[in-house]
Amino acid sequence: TQLDLIRNFSIVAHIDHGKSTLADRLIQMTGTVAARDMKAQMLDSMDIERERGITIKANTVRIEYPAKDGKTYILNLIDTPGHVDFAYEVSRSMRAVEGSLLVVDASQGVEAQTLANVYQALDAGHEIVPVLNKIDLPAAEPDRIRQQIEDVIGLDASDAVLISAKSGLGIPEVLEAIVTRLPPPKGDRDAPLKAMLVDSWYDAYLGVVVMVRIMDGVMKKGDRVRMMQTNAVYGIDKLAVLKPEMRDIAELGPGEIGIFTASIKQVRDTRVGDTITHERKGCTEALPGFKPAQPVVFCGLFPVDANEFENLRDAIEKLSLNDASFSTEMETSAALGFGFRCGFLGLLHLEVIRDRLEREYDIDLITTAPSVVFKLHMKDGTVQDLHNPADMPDLTYVDHIEEPRIKATIMVPDDYLGDVLKLCQDRRGIQMDLSYAGSRAMVVYDLPLAEVVFDFYDRLKSVTQGYASFDYTISEYREDFLVKMSILVNEEPVDALSMMVHRDRAEARGRAMVEKLKDLIPRHMFKIPIQAAIGARVIARETLSAMRKDVTAKCYGGDASRKKKLLEKQKAGKKRMRQFGKVEIPQEAFISALKMD
Numbered sequence: 149t150q151l152d153l154i155r156n157f158s159i160v161a162h163i164d165h166g167k168s169t170l171a172d173r174l175i176q177m178t179g180t181v182a183a184r185d186m187k188a189q190m191l192d193s194m195d196i197e198r199e200r201g202i203t204i205k206a207n208t209v210r211i212e213y214p215a216k217d218g219k220t221y222i223l224n225l226i227d228t229p230g231h232v233d234f235a236y237e238v239s240r241s242m243r244a245v246e247g248s249l250l251v252v253d254a255s256q257g258v259e260a261q262t263l264a265n266v267y268q269a270l271d272a273g274h275e276i277v278p279v280l281n282k283i284d285l286p287a288a289e290p291d292r293i294r295q296q297i298e299d300v301i302g303l304d305a306s307d308a309v310l311i312s313a314k315s316g317l318g319i320p321e322v323l324e325a326i327v328t329r330l331p332p333p334k335g336d337r338d339a340p341l342k343a344m345l346v347d348s349w350y351d352a353y354l355g356v357v358v359m360v361r362i363m364d365g366v367m368k369k370g371d372r373v374r375m376m377q378t379n380a381v382y383g384i385d386k387l388a389v390l391k392p393e394m395r396d397i398a399e400l401g402p403g404e405i406g407i408f409t410a411s412i413k414q415v416r417d418t419r420v421g422d423t424i425t426h427e428r429k430g431c432t433e434a435l436p437g438f439k440p441a442q443p444v445v446f447c448g449l450f451p452v453d454a455n456e457f458e459n460l461r462d463a464i465e466k467l468s469l470n471d472a473s474f475s476t477e478m479e480t481s482a483a484l485g486f487g488f489r490c491g492f493l494g495l496l497h498l499e500v501i502r503d504r505l506e507r508e509y510d511i512d513l514i515t516t517a518p519s520v521v522f523k524l525h526m527k528d529g530t531v532q533d534l535h536n537p538a539d540m541p542d543l544t545y546v547d548h549i550e551e552p553r554i555k556a557t558i559m560v561p562d563d564y565l566g567d568v569l570k571l572c573q574d575r576r577g578i579q580m581d582l583s584y585a586g587s588r589a590m591v592v593y594d595l596p597l598a599e600v601v602f603d604f605y606d607r608l609k610s611v612t613q614g615y616a617s618f619d620y621t622i623s624e625y626r627e628d629f630l631v632k633m634s635i636l637v638n639e640e641p642v643d644a645l646s647m648m649v650h651r652d653r654a655e656a657r658g659r660a661m662v663e664k665l666k667d668l669i670p671r672h673m674f675k676i677p678i679q680a681a682i683g684a685r686v687i688a689r690e691t692l693s694a695m696r697k698d699v700t701a702k703c704y705g706g707d708a709s710r711k712k713k714l715l716e717k718q719k720a721g722k723k724r725m726r727q728f729g730k731v732e733i734p735q736e737a738f739i740s741a742l743k744m745d
């Protein structure tokens with residue numbers, strides 16, 4: 149295809165502003181999918197995505213559009229995930245296209261993710277067409293929002309396209325704007341092959357499928373290609389475009405976006421952002437900016453039923469074939485048995501994976517407290533990453549500890565600002581900036597990631613009745629006074645409940661935790677101390693009193709020897725319990741105890 153007949157674009161928007169609905173309309177209106185095959189949210193393929201209404205994996209569709217100028221254009225839409233956890237995927241897919249439609253809900257206006265995503269599009273050098281959606285709503289205020297886009301983002305919105313993705317109003321204008329206002333791709337057909345690996349996933353029938361954007365040169369079926377990061381060489385078995393179902397194609401030229409399969413065993417063998425070239429006469433220089441996605445939040449996953457361990461292992465292996473950003477390692481816990489310590493890109497990623505394990509593989513799981521990666525600066529000068537509070541070494545070896553900080557942007561109606569500031573302050577936040585766009589405040593906070601992974605989103609939503617929007621980027625590692633807090637039940641440390649906390653917050657956290665556990669653990673035949681401790685020092689304590697079953701009540705007087713026997717039996721029972729430190733902690737205690745506030 150001629151370069152000037154191609155337009156590659158993505159749609160950037162805050163969650164719920166109508167990105168998927170608009171994509172569906174574009175597909176429908178160009179007859180890319182026959183009406184009878186059209187299901188709502190065509191691009192969100194996984195069930196969970198559809199249910200949760202979030203787009204996780206980048207998807208793509210090739211649309212043929214006969215424009216008003218009489219020419220037929222090929223429009224490649226790359227669907228980008230909207231959520232911050234997938235920011236790396238967003239930035240990769242942005243580099244594969246030249247322009248973006250910026251969708252803003254005309255009744256809501258600019259939100260935190262609108263900003264985060266549009267900045268990424270601008271970083272990638274995109275031409276941007278603002279689109280105001282939901283103008284069918286009585287609350288829509290297109291003039292005000294247009295002004296807001298100019299004020300907050302600094303983008304000329306005077307010729308924003310007004311649409312209702314729901315009713316289809318304005319869709320033809322969007323298609324024309326894509327062709328007339330977004331630039332065609334550049335590329336040299338005669339240069340050595342240079343393709344960007346945009347995405348990859350595991351398909352039950354085809355194995356690993358790789359999505360590429362061709363920058364220079366031509367990719368053909370049968371070609372032998374090399375991944376420049378891993379140096380692995382593969383022969384291309386199948387070359388296709390997504391419409392959105394796969395259609396085989398003989399070749400992909402510069403500016404084009406398509407997929408190939410090449411008997412690649414695991415998604416892990418493909419690195420998003422890698423450069424693909426021909427085995428022979430390949431290009432010498434890779435595309436800039438390759439950076440693997442780093443997990444930032446870790447937690448332990450254990451089967452509720454220990455017999456399910458093998459099933460869990462299988463399920464985790466299958467899932468990680470399909471998601472290279474999710475890391476796993478075997479873990480054993482004295483309290484929970486065998487399980488896995490898993491790393492995620494963020495909390496949402498964690499939730500999605502946990503949901504899939506429970507739902508698609510039908511395994512009941514215990515999730516331990518999410519933890520961030522702390523950097524331990526040891527006295528011997530080395531630096532260690534701490535993924536699991538249970539692995540914290542003796543403090544005498546540690547010089548100081550650093551934790552990841554984030555730059556959080558929160559947008560919220562004026563009325564709730566006070567509550568938001570209080571929440572951030574409570575979470576050890578440092579206010580960086582506060583500004584207004586109309587009656588909405590935008591605050592920027594420097595916060596410890598560790599304080600955000602617990603229940604920050606939930607708290608933020610609840611104190612603002614759902615009106616706040618939130619986005620963050622990891623900023624830096626910084627030293628703070630952090631300690632490991634252990635929880636001891638019946639004098640035994642329960643590793644799955646230990647956590648890293650700020651020294652000043654340790655007492656309050658510890659107290660809350662032991663109080664909760666006291667309610668969660670059922671009474672036993674003996675007294676159970678429940679303690680929170682830093683090193684050997686107990687900072688909070690509760691005692692669960694013994695359940696006193698009067699075992700002699702049934703012996704109607706008399707028989708003293710029988711009475712004695714029974715008492716001895718009870719004592720032995722008690723002893724055995726103590727001996728094994730065997731307190732039964734119900735499964736839900738692990739989850740509930742960690743939820744603060």
Ligand code: GTP
Nearest residue numbers: 163164165166167168169201202230282312313314
């Ligand atoms: P994510 O996929 O979660 O990022 O959301 P999204 O931005 O793709 O939003 P989606 O298309 O799922 O739309 C969110 C909600 O807004 C849905 O309930 C849509 O039906 C509704 N919606 C989308 N466009 C319009 C519109 O033009 N008018 C009205 N009234 N509702 C719309």
